[in-house]
Amino acid sequence: MVSLLLDGLRTTFSPGIFPFLVIGVTGGIVIGALPGLTATMGVAVLLPLTFGMESTPALVLLAGIYIGAIYGGSISAILLKTPGTPAAAATVLDGYELARKGEAARALSVSAIASFTGGMVSTVMLITISPILANFALRFGAPEYFALAVFGLSIIASISGKSPVKGLLAGMFGLLISTVGLDPVTSFPRFTFGEMNLFNGFAIIPVLIGLFALAEAFVQMEKIFEPSHAIETNFKRGMISLKETIALMPTMIKCALIGTFIGSIPGAGADIAAFVSYNEARRSSKNGSEFGTGCLEGIAAPEAGNNGVTGGAMVPLLTLGVPGDAVTAILLGALIIQGLQPGPLLFTKNADIVYGLFASLFVGNILMLIIGLLGVRLFCRVVELPKRFIIPVIITLSMVGAYSMNNSIFDMWVCVAFGVIGYIMQKADMPSSPIILAVILGPMAESNLRRAVLMYEGSYSFLWTRPIGVVFLALAALSLYSSYRRAHSS
Template identity: 90%
Template sequence: MLLLLWNGLCATFSFAIFPFLVIGVTGGIVIGALPGLTATMGVAVLLPFTFGMEATRALVMLCGIYIGAIYGGSISAILLKTPGTPAAAATVLDGYELARKGEAAKALSVSAIASFVGGMVSTVMLITISPVLASFALRFGAPEYFALAVFGLSIIASISGKSPVKGLLAGMFGLLISTVGLDPVTSYPRFTFGQINLYNGFAIIPVLIGLFALAEAFVQMERIFEKAQAIDTRFKHGMVSLKETISLLPLMIKSALIGTFIGAIPGAGADIAAFVTYNEARRSSKRGNEFGTGCIEGVAAPEAGNNGVTGGAMVPLLTLGVPGDAVTAILLGALIIQGLQPGPLLFTKNADIVYGLFSSLLVGNVLMLLFGLLGVRLFCRVVELPKRIIIPVIVTLSIVGAYSMNNSIFDVWVCIGFGIIGYIMQKVDMPSSPIILAVILGPMAESNLRRAVLMYQGSYSFLWTRPIGVVFLALAALSLYSSYRRAHS
């Protein structure tokens, strides 16, 4: 394993890959810092740029965008009280208060360091846990994969914000979308209406870009003439001191571990991890009462937690082919486009690519720290770019992204259609992430359920006779119950 990792590090520093990692991390930070551009949207919009690239290069760039964007979201959260990404929503609580006190540089530097610690801890966990999980995953058959898909889908309820019922409905809609096209078992055309373009179902990329990028662009168009809230971003105090950093280290590591664990659960993402770690930091801190008034721990914990998700979310993605969150759902698409099949065999068939990815995550986190600390002043200017310029760029890239997947105008119309759906869903407080998870997990759930029933000759006894499946189904029930409890507390 160490030899593979060393080879991966050598490859990462090669001229063929390193520039793409630098571009990815830098681009990710800029995308994350721009309000309205999420990590998911950044990876989705820039995915078409990787179609013509070699697999390692493409994945390294996308992962660079991912880790950069999760950190970048904190920049506008701290400076403008506008989280660049949902993952930075918890950072606003204390980050903006620190900025108002003239301690923006301190908040931004803590955010960079905490994100670095979170990313590194989660990558180390990914490297050490993934091979073990991969060997475990080899025992999976159709019943286990079905139970796993159900578990992944059950977490939709917990990422549905104020209303799990609306999230579950969105998930059902996503599952229905996933049934469009030829039936995976009998090849019978379903909901195709004679349209040959629908025989393969909806392509995931136009759906993703529509639901996230275009929907957000429509929302921003509506608010285009609103005056943005601005604050004084001049720095009255310097960056965080070494002493303060050392005192924050245990909290960062703890938050990173929580973030990694949350990330490894399919369906749970960086936004949840950030709030969970923020709450845990508040609960365990002696200065818990000061949280929300400009407490540095209130920035360190959610930032370590949300970047902890980056490595954690890749554990189920690489070992089981199940995305940990919306970004890794797109990365799953990227892997498939590159001709790679995520799952246990990826570690044996494409070990060079996997360890190249691990190495680039380690190096990418170092780059993120460097750029984060060096670029504090520059970021203040990036977030000041006018929306009137950003929106046309988003729209252009969205259309190009949707078209270039299959060189199909039909896909562009699909993208616009889902953009409208996503826009209306935002209006009625309905989350769109469950649709993406359902579209990804739907075919896995359906085909494995039907295969399992056929294997058991019409019997459903596999639901209680296969131990691994039972564990996943129990976790799914627990997840639904805890979402219900949280929604009613």
């Protein structure tokens, strides 16, 4: 295996491959950072360009975009309160708060280091124990997915900011809109009012862009002639120190493992991993009460978690031939179009490609760290730009992003509608993140609950007879309890 990896490294640094990795990672960071353009979109849009390429550079380019974009989403989350991708929605909570204190450079450097750690740990896990992870992931049936979704929903309590009731209301609203579309069991249209575009429900991307990017742009528009974003007043240029990095290591490694694990479960991706990581870091931290006010751990946890998914999501792709998340679903298509057989046969028939991919994940993560840290100063300049330039750009990108996910004008209207909803919520001091969490997890909870009931022929005994499910339900109870205690002690 070591010699295969060394061969892979040699391939990665060859002149026919390395430039594609650099382009992929850099392009991915830019795509991720631009509000409205996501990792999934970046990979989907560039997929056709790879058809004429050799297999290895094509995969390296797409994998580079994937890891770059998952990290890049945090840049706009921190600086503009606008997550560039759904995976960075949890990073807003502490990242933006820290930036507002003038410590944007510290926030950005934590994010780069945590993303790097997440990516490296998950790549190591991918190379060493992917068969074990894959076998464990296969044990996830409908009851386990349902329990995982319930656990995820319990996190609403810990991301609701000052008022749990408002967070709960937002979460309920999110669950309500997640019921729009064809019924997952009978295919009967619900709340669609005959609108065909709603048959698949509200697409998550336009909802996210509306609630965060557009709503924030609307709020900032009120103060458009003030000099610039609120951040710059006492701007500090320093990044985090080595000592702080070492102190954050345990959190980052733990969250990287959470991300790898969630990534390896088909159907659960970086967005869920980021929230679960944030929640776990907060629960186990000594300074849990500082979360949400701009603490380093609150940035490190979701960023290590979401980049942990990048390696994890490759596990089912490479061992089972099924995608681990939305991005690897497109990578699967790329493999097929390249004439490769995803799944275990890839290791025996095309080991050079697999190990080339592994090596390029390592190198890609290192490139991401270097670009991320070198770019901190440059990124910070964004907030020094006058608002009257930034806001039109954000609105334009938002509309492009809402449209381009599915080439849909309808989605642009969805985005505008949620922009208005998000604006009203900000005015009412209601948190938006619970809506996103509910829109991601609501369909997962519903369809898996109903699947599980069908499997058990009408019985609900799966709630207490499936060990993995019981663990997640217990974690959900624990998560609610610790949020309750925190609310009462403060």
